Amino acid sequence: MSNPKHDKGEHYLTTPKAEPFLERVIFNNRAIILGLLALLTLFLGYNAIKIQPDASFERMIPLEHPYIVNMMDNRKDLENLGNFVRIAVEAKQGDIFNKEYMETLKQITDEVFYLNGVDRSGLKSLWTSNVRWVEVTEQGFQGGTVIPDNYDGSHQSLEQLRQNVLRSSEVGRLVSDNFKSTIVYAPLYEKNPETGEPLDYAEFSRQLEEKVRQKYEAQNPNVEIHIVGFAKKVGDLIEGIGSIAWFAGITIVLTTLLLFWYSRCIAGTLVPVVTSIIAVFWQLGTLRLLGYGLDPYSVLVPFLVFAIGISHGVQIVNAMAVEASKGFDAVTSARLAFRSLYIPGMLALISDAFGFLTLFFIQIDVIRDLAVAAGIGVAFVIITNLVLHVLIMSYIGITKRGVNHVQNRSSNKDRKWRVLSYFSHPGVAPISLLIAVIGLGLGVYYKQDLKVGDLDKGAPELRKDSQYNQDNAFIIDNYSTSADVMVVMVRTPKEQCTQYSVLRAMDALEWELQNTPGVQSTASLADVSKIVTKALNEGNWNWYAISRNQTIINASIRSAPSGLINTDCSLTPLLVFLEDHKAETLQTVVKRVEAFAQENNNDEHTFLLAAGNAGVEAATNEVISKAKDRMLMFVYGVVSLLCFVTFRSIRAVLCIVIPLGLTSVLCEAIMAVSGIGIKVATLPVIALGVGIGVDYGIYIYSKLEKYLIEGKTLQEAYFETLRSTGKAVVFTGVTLGIGVVTWIFSPIKFQADMGFLLFFMFLWNMVGAIWLLPALARFLLRPDRMVAKARAAE
CATH class of the missing domain: 3.30.70 (Alpha-Beta Plaits)
Known part of the structure; x- marks a missing residue:
């Protein structure tokens, strides 16, 4: 049973009927619920390990x-103008008019012809019959295939080939302007016309590397091969996904070490990590059952789900440690932690979910898939964090070392919290607001240069020195048709x-x-x-x-x-x-x-x-440009509405949302200064930053409101807020930031961009909650009215 005295100080957080009902359902059936969740974990975990990478031209x-x-309506009449690859075969020494080079080109053409997914009727190369030359003579038009009918590799036939190439219209198209390379052009089927199965981009890209680039560069040292096209780009992205496993491992290790440093408790370290990983397995398993795969964009969502689970798990560990330091046993500490956190926790997680779901405004299937994946993940975090985590901890409890650490921390850190509490002081708060206004002005000024779309040549999803972008640069430099x-x-x-x-x-x-x-x-x-x-x-x-x-x-x-x-x-x-x-x-x-x-x-x-x-890029840019502001308005509207329903105060909403708005403006300014455009890969960051960033403000405000209702002055109430939840909020921001900052080293450029931007937003949203929220509270909140309102509600 919970301590009556403690209940009296906490009961304002819940309605009298909802509190005992939720506690009885969860804590009176602990063993049954844990058994059911274990079975669910086994089932969804089995499906999670079977999920496959997935990519589709039409979904992007x-x-x-x-x-x-217009393009899809006329697709049958547009010959091979959508999904294709171009394979440039370069002669390192000399030009293309030599026997060895032409033999290699013939073999490559044949190799590509038999690759699964190639539309063989549209394949073009100097060796295909659809590449011809035409000239006007006194007798009229004459022409034929570029490769002479009697070609045998002799000097005479090579000279005839040279003449045919010059008479064709392929110089600058299939033949480079300097005659040192030629292109094998291969249009692709999006779906196999015989089986109906979609093109496997990962496998197709692997075949291009193994059966074309590696095989023929090894076979002929004088040849270098360059490959570009949507399918190759996506294949390289999927290959880069393999490196994400390393980043996942690094994130888990760093998070575990930081959690132990924070809690000094083995259970308080391992349980949040394990339950967050379980949430990821539930998410992946559910996605597979719903028929989804992991495309190059949604593959990053499990990182975010894990990070969200850890951020809320820290609050549970912190609250249980505080209650355990007061002498409560494991079950009571878990109940009291649940009681104090389930409303702000659910509010924060629902805000996270709506932040993701606003991505449905963008009429691009991969982004909508990302929204579905993230929404499912956050829904599961509600269960793993507020039910599974709490129930496991109710059996294990916080170790004695963890309790002692909380007690020592409370006595040793009061001085720092006292200093930070001055952010709510009447003399400091105006300075904070002035700094915020200056920051807002600078952000608005610099964000004017923010562009929609790609700002670099080549494939911006990959790094400039990637093999794909080097190949793309070669083709741009050597061919008239880009x-x-x-x-x-x-x-x-x-x-x-x-x-x-x-x-x-x-x-x-x-x-x-x-x-x-x-x-x-x-x-x-x-x-x-x-x-x-x-x-x-x-x-x-x-x-x-x-x-x-x-x-x-x-x-x-x-x-x-x-x-x-x-x-x-x-x-x-x-x-x-x-x-x-x-x-x-x-x-x-x-x-x-x-x-x-x-x-x-x-x-x-x-x-x-x-x-x-x-044309596809232009349409995508236009969609993103129109959806960006509408998406932000919706996410801020939903977050504001949820905060208002929970706290029943416009002033509370302003205290929580204004720091988020400042962060959004500064993030767009940083994007403009850093040369990062708003595109498919980066637009979700803006919504994610708002949805996840609101968590800090909700936790801070819920505690601040509690102490104000108890009759404390604003500065004293904020001091107590920092003592009880300040370190958890700071730790969460730092942990989330460290979890994504490792992405900066990813070979996938858009993952690096997302990591950089999320790192900024996670940290700055935390700073806004700690620094700007109390300054706003000094001018917006009316503690006397809050106390009167709370008494009237009783």
């Missing part, structure tokens, strides 16, 4: 955005895509885009028509134009590549090759195309954005 794009809707392609879809009535008015409008848009910063080159059916018309007129540049004669136009596009015209001539793509996919580049091009479309769309032709990887 905003399927509901108009650009993506890996960043935006496709404008030109829709017309059937059999009308080759009309003069359509080609003339496309040519006009190309002219504007070619004079737009960030655009490398363009290609369309209009270019084919102009080139062929010139060729039909003895190569005279005066004829390099779109003819008004429809018969000439029809003749000029007769041999147009299949990718530039669909079967019923109702759609033709205009390809825009960009220098990079930085946010500014995409915004500039999108605005230019949208302005042109608004002025020129009519019944004859409609310009639609956008396909290609750059």
Whole structure:
């Protein structure tokens, strides 16, 4: 039974009916509940170890955005402009026109042809029959495959090959500008057309490394291979996930050591760690049962679930140690710890969950999957922290050494807590608020430079010196057509895509885009028509134009590549090759195309954005830009509402939420200064920082309110708050920060960015709760009204 005197000081935290009911249900059935939770752990743990990495091109794009809707609606007519890999085979010495190099290229082409997931009909290489050369002679057009029919590797056939390459349009596309490398272009199936199974990106990437890069670089020392494309990038990310196991181990070890230093109690150290790991296993097992895997973004959620479990477990250990130091036995200490913490604990965890669930505003499936995974994890932390943890500790209790440590800590740390209590002093509080206002002003000023989207070339998810980004840099430097392609879809009535008015409008848009910063080159059916018309007129540049004669136009596009015209001539793509996919580049091009479309769309032709990887990036950036502010408004609204329902005071809400708002502004300012854009990988951090960061304020305020209601002055009440829960809050902030700061060393760049930003937000939210909350309380709270309200409620 609990101590009556202690109950009197605690009963205001719960309603009279809810308190005994919850305690009786949990503590009067301890053995049964622990048995059921053990069975649940075995079942979900078995499923957790079977969960697999998962990635999908479609789940990483905003399927509901108009650009993506246009792309998906016309997907069958867009030849291989979505998911593909480009394999550049470089000759280290000499050029590509030698027998050994061409033999290696042939073998690589054959190897790629048989890889699972490759759309073999669209495979392109100098060795494939769909890569041809064309020239105009006195007899008319002549052409053939780039590889001569009689090719045998001799000097004569190699010279013929050189002539064919020069006569083709592949220089700068499949053949590098300096003739030292060529590309094997492999479009991919998102799902196997025979089995319907999704492409296994991890396995496909592994095959590219083993069967292509490693095999042929070892076989021919004069060859170096570079591979880029969405599938390879995702494969590298999944491979990087393997290193996360090391970070998980480091986090668990560091957390365990810090917990023991904090509690000096074996049970107080191991039980929070074990129950937090159990929450992670429950989460992973449930995700597998629901059909989810771990994609490169949601794989970080178990870290957060573990960290959240530890942060709340520390409060349980601290509260039990305090009660045990008063002479209570293990069961009573556990009951009293539960009674004092279950309302602020549940409030904090529900706030965490809503912080995650706000990510549903973002219409990208991987982010929504992250929200589901995190929401499930937090729901389980409520059980493992407030039920499983408490019940285990009710049997074990705090060791004598842990109790002595609490007693010694209380007597030795009073001086430091007394100093910190001056944050609520009438003379210090205004200074704190002034510093906060200055910080807010600086944050607002610097966050103006915050960009939405990628700010670096290559794959920003990976580090600049990663193999993928080195390969990407090679292709950008050596080919006229970059890996960043935006496709404008030109829709017309059937059999009308080759009309003069359509080609003339496309040519006009190309002219504007070619004079737009960030655009490398363009290609369309209009270019084919102009080139062929010139060729039909003895190569005279005066004829390099779109003819008004429809018969000439029809003749000029007769041999147009299949990718530039669909079967019923109702759609033709205009390809825009960009220098990079930085946010500014995409915004500039999108605005230019949208302005042109608004002025020129009519019944004859409609310009639609956008396909290609750059089109997907542009749509993603737009979705994130629109969702960011709405998401923040919702998360702050929900957190404020939950705090108001719990504490029944607008003033309490302001004390808790204002420090969070300052942290959010400063975080965005740091992102701007550090060159980190808001994107799929970093946007969740903002919501997570708010959802998890509110925990500190809730624990601090709940204790502060208690002591104010008891009649203490604000400074004295805050001093007692720091004595009882201050170290737990500080320890939680430091532990959470240390748990994620190790991510900075991850080979996955976005994990490093998330670690850096979460480290700042965890620590600064803790500082805000310790420093700014009492300063706000000095001006906002009315202790006399709080006491009167509490007495009236009794």
